[in-house]
Amino acid sequence: MRKKIIVVLAILFVLVSGGGYCMTKWIEHQNSPYNVSDVLDDKGVKLYKRGFRLLEEQLATYIKEHYSGVSKIEFSPIFVQGGDGQTMFDANIVPVIYDNHGNKAYLGRKVDKHGYASYGLLGDLRLDFNGFDEEVIEIDVNGKFLDITNYKSLPPKAKLTINPSMDEDIEALVNASHLKDVVKSEKGSQKAEIVYNTEIRKETIWNGVDRMTLFMLITFGKAKRR
Numbered sequence: 001m002r003k004k005i006i007v008v009l010a011i012l013f014v015l016v017s018g019g020g021y022c023m024t025k026w027i028e029h030q031n032s033p034y035n036v037s038d039v040l041d042d043k044g045v046k047l048y049k050r051g052f053r054l055l056e057e058q059l060a061t062y063i064k065e066h067y068s069g070v071s072k073i074e075f076s077p078i079f080v081q082g083g084d085g086q087t088m089f090d091a092n093i094v095p096v097i098y099d100n101h102g103n104k105a106y107l108g109r110k111v112d113k114h115g116y117a118s119y120g121l122l123g124d125l126r127l128d129f130n131g132f133d134e135e136v137i138e139i140d141v142n143g144k145f146l147d148i149t150n151y152k153s154l155p156p157k158a159k160l161t162i163n164p165s166m167d168e169d170i171e172a173l174v175n176a177s178h179l180k181d182v183v184k185s186e187k188g189s190q191k192a193e194i195v196y197n198t199e200i201r202k203e204t205i206w207n208g209v210d211r212m213t214l215f216m217l218i219t220f221g222k223a224k225r226r
Contacts, residue, residue, distance in 0.1 A: 074195035079203035092120030
Protein backbone atom coordinates (compact mmCIF):
# COMPACT_ATOMS: atom_id res chain seq x y z
CA MET A 1 0.00 0.00 0.00
CA ARG A 2 2.81 2.31 0.95
CA LYS A 3 4.57 1.63 -2.36
CA LYS A 4 1.38 2.47 -4.26
CA ILE A 5 1.11 5.80 -2.44
CA ILE A 6 4.73 6.61 -3.25
CA VAL A 7 4.18 5.74 -6.91
CA VAL A 8 1.04 7.89 -7.07
CA LEU A 9 2.84 10.81 -5.42
CA ALA A 10 5.74 10.43 -7.82
CA ILE A 11 3.38 10.48 -10.80
CA LEU A 12 1.61 13.57 -9.44
CA PHE A 13 4.96 15.28 -8.92
CA VAL A 14 5.99 14.58 -12.50
CA LEU A 15 2.64 15.81 -13.84
CA VAL A 16 2.74 19.00 -11.77
CA SER A 17 6.37 19.69 -12.65
CA GLY A 18 5.78 19.00 -16.32
CA GLY A 19 2.65 21.13 -16.35
CA GLY A 20 4.47 23.97 -14.65
CA TYR A 21 7.31 23.74 -17.15
CA CYS A 22 4.90 23.73 -20.10
CA MET A 23 3.00 26.69 -18.66
CA THR A 24 6.25 28.63 -18.18
CA LYS A 25 7.30 27.92 -21.76
CA TRP A 26 3.86 28.93 -23.04
CA ILE A 27 4.02 32.24 -21.15
CA GLU A 28 7.54 32.85 -22.46
CA HIS A 29 6.32 32.18 -26.00
CA GLN A 30 3.36 34.54 -25.60
CA ASN A 31 5.64 37.31 -24.34
CA SER A 32 8.37 36.68 -26.89
CA PRO A 33 9.04 39.41 -29.49
CA TYR A 34 9.05 36.60 -32.07
CA ASN A 35 5.42 35.68 -31.33
CA VAL A 36 3.18 37.89 -33.47
CA SER A 37 0.17 35.55 -33.52
CA ASP A 38 -1.96 38.09 -31.65
CA VAL A 39 -1.66 40.60 -34.53
CA LEU A 40 -0.91 38.44 -37.59
CA ASP A 41 -2.22 34.98 -38.50
CA ASP A 42 -0.20 32.60 -40.68
CA LYS A 43 -1.55 34.14 -43.88
CA GLY A 44 -0.74 37.60 -42.61
CA VAL A 45 2.81 36.59 -41.73
CA LYS A 46 3.32 35.19 -45.25
CA LEU A 47 1.91 38.38 -46.81
CA TYR A 48 4.09 40.67 -44.71
CA LYS A 49 7.23 38.67 -45.43
CA ARG A 50 6.53 38.86 -49.19
CA GLY A 51 5.59 42.52 -49.18
CA PHE A 52 8.49 43.74 -47.08
CA ARG A 53 10.97 41.63 -49.03
CA LEU A 54 9.90 43.52 -52.15
CA LEU A 55 10.16 46.86 -50.33
CA GLU A 56 13.65 45.99 -49.11
CA GLU A 57 14.66 45.12 -52.68
CA GLN A 58 13.28 48.44 -53.92
CA LEU A 59 15.16 50.49 -51.30
CA ALA A 60 18.41 48.52 -51.65
CA THR A 61 18.30 48.80 -55.45
CA TYR A 62 17.86 52.58 -55.24
CA ILE A 63 20.86 52.96 -52.93
CA LYS A 64 23.03 50.57 -54.93
CA GLU A 65 22.25 52.23 -58.27
CA HIS A 66 22.34 55.87 -57.12
CA TYR A 67 25.13 56.08 -54.52
CA SER A 68 28.85 55.37 -54.75
CA GLY A 69 30.98 54.52 -51.72
CA VAL A 70 28.55 51.91 -50.32
CA SER A 71 29.96 48.49 -49.41
CA LYS A 72 26.89 46.84 -47.89
CA ILE A 73 23.15 47.37 -47.43
CA GLU A 74 21.17 45.38 -44.87
CA PHE A 75 17.85 45.57 -43.07
CA SER A 76 16.48 45.25 -39.56
CA PRO A 77 13.73 42.74 -38.81
CA ILE A 78 10.18 43.80 -39.70
CA PHE A 79 9.02 45.51 -36.51
CA VAL A 80 5.25 45.36 -35.89
CA GLN A 81 3.35 47.20 -33.20
CA GLY A 82 -0.22 47.99 -32.18
CA GLY A 83 -3.22 46.10 -33.49
CA ASP A 84 -4.29 45.33 -29.93
CA GLY A 85 -7.48 47.37 -30.06
CA GLN A 86 -5.80 50.29 -28.32
CA THR A 87 -3.31 51.49 -30.92
CA MET A 88 -3.24 51.36 -34.72
CA PHE A 89 -1.30 48.50 -36.29
CA ASP A 90 1.95 49.51 -37.96
CA ALA A 91 5.03 47.81 -39.39
CA ASN A 92 8.41 49.27 -40.31
CA ILE A 93 11.94 48.33 -41.30
CA VAL A 94 15.27 50.10 -40.85
CA PRO A 95 17.68 50.14 -43.82
CA VAL A 96 21.34 50.08 -42.78
CA ILE A 97 24.19 51.41 -44.94
CA TYR A 98 27.90 50.55 -44.62
CA ASP A 99 30.50 52.71 -46.35
CA ASN A 100 33.93 51.63 -47.63
CA HIS A 101 35.58 52.84 -44.42
CA GLY A 102 33.74 50.50 -42.06
CA ASN A 103 31.16 53.06 -40.90
CA LYS A 104 27.54 52.01 -40.41
CA ALA A 105 24.43 54.21 -40.38
CA TYR A 106 20.68 53.70 -39.97
CA LEU A 107 18.09 55.36 -42.19
CA GLY A 108 14.74 56.64 -40.98
CA ARG A 109 16.01 57.71 -37.55
CA LYS A 110 17.16 60.98 -36.01
CA VAL A 111 20.34 62.63 -37.22
CA ASP A 112 21.38 65.13 -34.58
CA LYS A 113 17.97 66.60 -33.67
CA HIS A 114 16.23 66.14 -37.01
CA GLY A 115 14.02 63.11 -37.58
CA TYR A 116 13.65 61.41 -40.96
CA ALA A 117 10.83 59.34 -42.44
CA SER A 118 10.65 55.65 -41.55
CA TYR A 119 10.07 52.90 -44.11
CA GLY A 120 7.04 50.64 -44.01
CA LEU A 121 3.27 50.59 -44.16
CA LEU A 122 1.13 53.43 -45.47
CA GLY A 123 3.90 55.64 -46.87
CA ASP A 124 5.81 52.97 -48.81
CA LEU A 125 3.74 49.79 -48.81
CA ARG A 126 0.12 48.64 -48.73
CA LEU A 127 -0.64 45.05 -47.73
CA ASP A 128 -4.13 43.55 -47.62
CA PHE A 129 -6.44 40.77 -48.78
CA ASN A 130 -9.12 41.35 -51.42
CA GLY A 131 -12.71 40.08 -51.41
CA PHE A 132 -11.54 36.66 -52.56
CA ASP A 133 -9.06 36.43 -49.67
CA GLU A 134 -6.16 36.85 -52.09
CA GLU A 135 -3.01 38.82 -51.29
CA VAL A 136 -2.71 42.42 -52.42
CA ILE A 137 0.72 44.09 -52.43
CA GLU A 138 1.07 47.70 -53.56
CA ILE A 139 4.33 49.65 -53.41
CA ASP A 140 4.97 53.37 -53.75
CA VAL A 141 6.84 54.29 -56.93
CA ASN A 142 7.71 57.97 -57.22
CA GLY A 143 4.53 59.05 -55.43
CA LYS A 144 2.07 56.54 -56.95
CA PHE A 145 1.15 53.08 -55.67
CA LEU A 146 1.76 50.19 -58.05
CA ASP A 147 0.27 46.69 -57.73
CA ILE A 148 3.11 44.12 -57.64
CA THR A 149 1.15 41.27 -56.06
CA ASN A 150 2.11 38.70 -58.68
CA TYR A 151 5.86 39.35 -58.60
CA LYS A 152 8.39 37.30 -56.62
CA SER A 153 11.15 39.86 -57.16
CA LEU A 154 11.01 43.58 -57.84
CA PRO A 155 9.91 44.31 -61.43
CA PRO A 156 11.77 47.06 -63.33
CA LYS A 157 8.64 49.25 -63.31
CA ALA A 158 8.75 49.31 -59.49
CA LYS A 159 12.27 50.73 -59.29
CA LEU A 160 12.64 54.18 -57.77
CA THR A 161 14.12 56.91 -59.93
CA ILE A 162 13.84 59.54 -57.21
CA ASN A 163 13.66 59.37 -53.42
CA PRO A 164 14.05 62.88 -51.96
CA SER A 165 13.46 61.88 -48.32
CA MET A 166 16.14 59.16 -48.48
CA ASP A 167 18.52 61.53 -50.27
CA GLU A 168 18.12 64.10 -47.49
CA ASP A 169 18.63 61.40 -44.86
CA ILE A 170 21.86 60.09 -46.44
CA GLU A 171 23.18 63.63 -46.97
CA ALA A 172 22.58 64.38 -43.28
CA LEU A 173 24.36 61.17 -42.24
CA VAL A 174 27.38 62.12 -44.37
CA ASN A 175 27.43 65.70 -43.05
CA ALA A 176 27.25 64.35 -39.48
CA SER A 177 30.22 62.03 -40.24
CA HIS A 178 28.20 58.85 -39.71
CA LEU A 179 29.11 57.92 -43.29
CA LYS A 180 32.16 58.88 -45.34
CA ASP A 181 32.53 59.29 -49.12
CA VAL A 182 28.97 58.13 -49.82
CA VAL A 183 28.01 60.30 -52.78
CA LYS A 184 25.02 60.55 -55.11
CA SER A 185 26.33 59.16 -58.37
CA GLU A 186 25.11 57.48 -61.55
CA LYS A 187 27.94 54.96 -61.16
CA GLY A 188 26.33 53.61 -58.01
CA SER A 189 27.95 50.88 -55.92
CA GLN A 190 27.63 47.83 -58.15
CA LYS A 191 29.69 45.60 -55.85
CA ALA A 192 27.70 46.47 -52.72
CA GLU A 193 26.44 43.43 -50.79
CA ILE A 194 22.72 43.28 -49.98
CA VAL A 195 21.39 41.37 -46.97
CA TYR A 196 17.60 41.05 -46.80
CA ASN A 197 15.72 40.33 -43.58
CA THR A 198 12.11 39.11 -43.37
CA GLU A 199 12.09 38.13 -39.71
CA ILE A 200 9.06 39.62 -37.95
CA ARG A 201 9.29 40.94 -34.40
CA LYS A 202 7.08 42.92 -32.07
CA GLU A 203 8.21 46.43 -31.34
CA THR A 204 7.60 47.00 -27.63
CA ILE A 205 8.88 49.36 -24.97
CA TRP A 206 11.70 48.13 -22.71
CA ASN A 207 12.68 50.52 -19.92
CA GLY A 208 11.54 53.46 -22.04
CA VAL A 209 13.38 52.29 -25.16
CA ASP A 210 11.49 50.82 -28.11
CA ARG A 211 12.75 47.47 -29.38
CA MET A 212 13.75 48.91 -32.76
CA THR A 213 16.06 51.43 -31.10
CA LEU A 214 17.38 48.75 -28.75
CA PHE A 215 18.14 46.49 -31.73
CA MET A 216 20.15 49.25 -33.38
CA LEU A 217 22.01 50.12 -30.18
CA ILE A 218 23.05 46.49 -29.73
CA THR A 219 24.11 45.93 -33.34
CA PHE A 220 25.87 49.30 -33.48
CA GLY A 221 27.74 48.41 -30.31
CA LYS A 222 28.83 45.08 -31.82
CA ALA A 223 30.04 46.85 -34.95
CA LYS A 224 32.07 49.29 -32.85
CA ARG A 225 33.73 46.47 -30.90
CA ARG A 226 34.86 44.59 -34.03
